[in-house]
Amino acid sequence: MSEGFVSRAFRGRRRNPELEGRLPPGQYATPDFPVLSAGPTPRTPLDRWDFSLMGEVDGARRWSWQEFGALPSETVTRDIHCVTKWSKFDTTWRGVSVDTLLAGVETAADHVVAFCDGGYTTNLPLEDVTDGKAWIAYEYEGEALAPEHGGPARLLVPHLYFWKSAKWVRGLELVSEDRPGFWETLGYHNYGDPFQEQRYQGD
Amino acid sequence: MTKDDADRRLDGNAAGGLLAEVFRVEMTTVETACAGCGARAPVGELLRYGHEMGAILRCATCDTAVIRVARTRDRHWLDLRGARVLRLDGTPL
Numbered sequence: 367m368s369e370g371f372v373s374r375a376f377r378g379r380r381r382n383p384e385l386e387g388r389l390p391p392g393q394y395a396t397p398d399f400p401v402l403s404a405g406p407t408p409r410t411p412l413d414r415w416d417f418s419l420m421g422e423v424d425g426a427r428r429w430s431w432q433e434f435g436a437l438p439s440e441t442v443t444r445d446i447h448c449v450t451k452w453s454k455f456d457t458t459w460r461g462v463s464v465d466t467l468l469a470g471v472e473t474a475a476d477h478v479v480a481f482c483d484g485g486y487t488t489n490l491p492l493e494d495v496t497d498g499k500a501w502i503a504y505e506y507e508g509e510a511l512a513p514e515h516g517g518p519a520r521l522l523v524p525h526l527y528f529w530k531s532a533k534w535v536r537g538l539e540l541v542s543e544d545r546p547g548f549w550e551t552l553g554y555h556n557y558g559d560p561f562q563e564q565r566y567q568g569d
Numbered sequence: 570m571t572k573d574d575a576d577r578r579l580d581g582n583a584a585g586g587l588l589a590e591v592f593r594v595e596m597t598t599v600e601t602a603c604a605g606c607g608a609r610a611p612v613g614e615l616l617r618y619g620h621e622m623g624a625i626l627r628c629a630t631c632d633t634a635v636i637r638v639a640r641t642r643d644r645h646w647l648d649l650r651g652a653r654v655l656r657l658d659g660t661p662l
């Protein structure tokens with residue numbers, strides 16, 4: 367009896383991440399996965415998909431879909447937070463760590479710009495996509511990432527608002543001068559830390 | 570273009586209120602010329618994406634973002650790079 371009580375209580379705690387400080391200010395938790403797109407869903411065939419590292423690097427790098435799939439992958443479970451105020455706990459993704467892509471790359475850049483099919487861009491400090499903080503994700507909950515959620519692959523940077531996790535990503539450009547992206551040039555915060563509630567410029 | 574997209578987007582009339590906050594005139598009948606392909610269309614016939622973060626009004630011919638507008642707290646942000654010209658008819662207020 368006491369064992370049952372303990373395990374129920376334990377599960378109960380695990381099921382209330384809001385009580386563990388995991389819900390940023392101004393957010394609500396949802397089991398749904400709303401879709402928010404700034405444009406039509408691109409449908410790039412996989413045999414024409416590639417991923418590029420360019421900009422201030424010692425030689426650009428490019429992976430075909432097949433080569434990308436052969437890179438070491440990681441499965442990570444993270445909370446995600448959208449600036450439109452929904453948060454979703456314990457989402458599981460599989461993809462390639464940006465650290466893996468940058469291994470051996472020499473650069474003086476401090477920032478990256480993620481670029482995407484459809485023309486979307488978003489900017490991040492280089493240090494926010496390295497040291498195990500960002501992935502190029504191609505699976506969600508064990509399935510190929512659906513096009514409306516950014517498939518075939520999206521950037522995943524779960525510690526920042528989710529507009530930074532660019533859908534349909536095709537590469538990273540390393541830059542010395544920060545270059546604000548699609549939403550960052552339309553009044554949204556340049557960095558976007560959900561726990562600081564950095565939604566808009568001036569926050 | 571897919572059915573999914575058609576389900577998720579609206580036409581430019583859905584951005585009429587937000588644009589009127591900026592221009593203080595009825596905007597859905599204003600004619601635009603797309604900077605990408607030159608296509609002319611009233612704002613109301615552009616395709617509206619990005620519903621909650623702001624209005625991204627795209628050309629129905631080439632998908633160029635003709636007008637981007639967002640409201641952040643007490644500010645509006647307007648990007649007209651994708652519009653070659655706007656034609657506002659009638660007598661100014």
Ligand SMILES: [Zn+2]
Pocket residue numbers: 603604605606607608628629630631632633
């Ligand atoms: Zn056009």
